[in-house]
Amino acid sequence: MSGIATLTAQPKTLTVAGVERRFHPLTFADIGELQSWMDRRAADPLDAIRGRLDGLPEAIQRDLAREALRESCRPRPLFGTPEAGTLLGTVAGSVEVLHLMLRPGDPGSTREDAYAALKFLSDADLTILFALAEGRDATIGDESGPKAPAGPRPGPGKTRSGGGPPTTGSATTRTARPRKKSAASR
Numbered sequence: 001m002s003g004i005a006t007l008t009a010q011p012k013t014l015t016v017a018g019v020e021r022r023f024h025p026l027t028f029a030d031i032g033e034l035q036s037w038m039d040r041r042a043a044d045p046l047d048a049i050r051g052r053l054d055g056l057p058e059a060i061q062r063d064l065a066r067e068a069l070r071e072s073c074r075p076r077p078l079f080g081t082p083e084a085g086t087l088l089g090t091v092a093g094s095v096e097v098l099h100l101m102l103r104p105g106d107p108g109s110t111r112e113d114a115y116a117a118l119k120f121l122s123d124a125d126l127t128i129l130f131a132l133a134e135g136r137d138a139t140i141g142d143e144s145g146p147k148a149p150a151g152p153r154p155g156p157g158k159t160r161s162g163g164g165p166p167t168t169g170s171a172t173t174r175t176a177r178p179r180k181k182s183a184a185s186r
Helices: 003-007 028-041 045-049 058-072 082-088 091-102 111-120 123-133
Strands: 012-016 019-023
Touching: 012 111, 012 123, 019 091, 019 123, 028 082, 028 091, 045 058, 082 091, 091 111, 091 123
Parallel strands: none
Antiparallel strands: 012 019
16 A cells, blocks of 8 residues: 555455455554553453462462452553553454444444454555554565465464564554664763
């Protein structure tokens, strides 16, 4: 896609398992939905220790409960952070992203439709789609069409190898770069 197509939020059409699908960039409302999804998915440390403290010495129970309480007060992964990128890089996270990308062009699409598409998208296609989701230029290599299907992916809750959300320099995750010293500060 050209820069103009990216700037005007044009969808990307890919043929997935013989069906043409239009994937749209994410809107601010979609990003809000993803944040809510991540909030619900983030593990609660207090839930993790409930029922597991029985039989442990009181001092250990107190220390584990204190640490779980401290952990539960930490902020949830926020969209745009590496923690969010990790969560969205799971199969379940990718299904959520793809579902939100399919929905504008096909309001009746379901998460099952997104999962079915995910099973047949190549890693190159997923890289292009995640760039599109973030509103970045989605042109990577030859745009003559999608690559051959990559075959089925692992089930929900599993992590894919490659093809997930970009991990550096994108709207999903940012890395700090060292600043150059100005001539005045040398």
